[in-house]
Amino acid sequence: MRLRSMLPRLLALLRRRKLDRELDNEILAHLELAERDAMAAGLIPEARQAARRNFGGIEQMKENHRDHRSVRWIDNLLRDFRHGMRSLARDSGFAAVTLGLLALGIGVNSAMFSIVDAVLLKPLPFPEPERMVRVSEAPPGGRNGTTTLTFLDWKRQTDIFEALSVEVPTRAAVATGADPARVSGKQVPADYFQVFGVKPQIGRTFASGEDQPGASPVAVLSHRFWRTQFGGDPGVLKRDLMLDGEPHRIVGVLPAGTFDRDEPCSGSR
Amino acid sequence: MLAVNMSEDKWEIPYGTLDLLILKTLDTMGPMHGYRIARRIEQVAENLLRLNQGSIYPALIRLEQQGWIRTQWGISETKRKVKFYSLTRAGLKQLSVEVANWERATALVARFLEAES
Numbered sequence: 001m002r003l004r005s006m007l008p009r010l011l012a013l014l015r016r017r018k019l020d021r022e023l024d025n026e027i028l029a030h031l032e033l034a035e036r037d038a039m040a041a042g043l044i045p046e047a048r049q050a051a052r053r054n055f056g057g058i059e060q061m062k063e064n065h066r067d068h069r070s071v072r073w074i075d076n077l078l079r080d081f082r083h084g085m086r087s088l089a090r091d092s093g094f095a096a097v098t099l100g101l102l103a104l105g106i107g108v109n110s111a112m113f114s115i116v117d118a119v120l121l122k123p124l125p126f127p128e129p130e131r132m133v134r135v136s137e138a139p140p141g142g143r144n145g146t147t148t149l150t151f152l153d154w155k156r157q158t159d160i161f162e163a164l165s166v167e168v169p170t171r172a173a174v175a176t177g178a179d180p181a182r183v184s185g186k187q188v189p190a191d192y193f194q195v196f197g198v199k200p201q202i203g204r205t206f207a208s209g210e211d212q213p214g215a216s217p218v219a220v221l222s223h224r225f226w227r228t229q230f231g232g233d234p235g236v237l238k239r240d241l242m243l244d245g246e247p248h249r250i251v252g253v254l255p256a257g258t259f260d261r262d263e264p265c266s267g268s269r
Numbered sequence: 270m271l272a273v274n275m276s277e278d279k280w281e282i283p284y285g286t287l288d289l290l291i292l293k294t295l296d297t298m299g300p301m302h303g304y305r306i307a308r309r310i311e312q313v314a315e316n317l318l319r320l321n322q323g324s325i326y327p328a329l330i331r332l333e334q335q336g337w338i339r340t341q342w343g344i345s346e347t348k349r350k351v352k353f354y355s356l357t358r359a360g361l362k363q364l365s366v367e368v369a370n371w372e373r374a375t376a377l378v379a380r381f382l383e384a385e386s
Contacts, residue, residue, distance in 0.1 A: 008334035030304045030322065054321075064324070
């Protein structure tokens with residue numbers, strides 16, 4: 001069907017009630033005129049029946065009229081939809097259950113999608129992310145209480161991981177410019193970045209021994225933190241980062257994207 | 270194509286020609302309401318035709334949607350507000366197309382009938 005003839009048909013769907021009323025009026029006027037003519041022709045008592053007979057089946061004609069002026073399947077669809085809405089409105093308990101089930105279904109679906117999105121569609125920004133696992137003694141989202149000694153036991157006893165490291169989330173006050181701010185970071189051992197296979201963009205990551213007691217405190221900046229707090233200063237390695245008032249020597253800056261998701265900086269002690 | 274109605278000895282309207290009859294009627298008579306159109310077709314057919322008068326309304330809406338006829342509100346002889354139908358310029362063109370088609374079809378059939386005898 002061409003658009004030229006399709007358009008008025010689609011418009012007729014929207015004006016369905018008006019068109020039906022117009023047709024009813026037309027039928028009425030028609031029968032009136034026919035009756036009048038029949039009476040003029042001398043058919044006094046049966047004028048009305050004669051008019052109706054000559055007109056033919058009214059309901060059948062109306063259906064035919066709708067078929068001709070609009071798109072049958074859309075018309076039926078709209079009618080079914082209206083019927084469905086009316087049924088739901090009548091039985092609100094059933095409607096509530098239906099809506100609840102729908103909401104649940106949609107909710108579960110979006111939760112699943114969030115997981116798929118994080119795991120499959122947006123993989124970790126590291127080389128070989130499929131070989132990377134997070135080991136935890138708590139369920140996901142729960143607070144993990146693995147102690148340092150337990151971790152050291154894992155590290156000594158396991159041989160299934162190429163590298164095993166640990167991180168302790170931390171927050172510290174920094175004052176690089178005029179505004180002091182609390183930023184989140186991680187306290188990590190020196191071999192931390194070996195797990196991720198990340199090479200620094202500037203400087204270096206932590207050297208072995210820098211996580212031993214007595215070593216001077218050092219920090220590696222995430223790319224975003226370096227950009228926002230140091231304005232991407234290439235000479236940042238000469239500067240110190242004050243964490244809770246304690247100076248940390250900046251030894252490196254990570255490449256863009258690797259640790260930019262939520263951790264502004266990584267510190268090591 | 271022509272179906273004879275045995276009970277009343279009248280002809281059904283040839284299939285697909287109602288559009289042509291309506292367009293021709295409006296062309297000859299000018300703007301009319303639905304009942305007049307139906308009566309006019311019956312009168313021209315001199316009661317040889319068995320027309321369900323109601324069947325012109327689906328045809329009218331289709332012709333209107335094609336842009337071949339247009340409607341205007343008017344007052345019937347019974348003082349009722351009714352639609353008056355009239356031919357558009359496109360409708361006039363369509364009428365000549367339909368007339369040509371009809372003539373070609375009848376000429377073709379006539380040729381076969383002559384060849385037969």
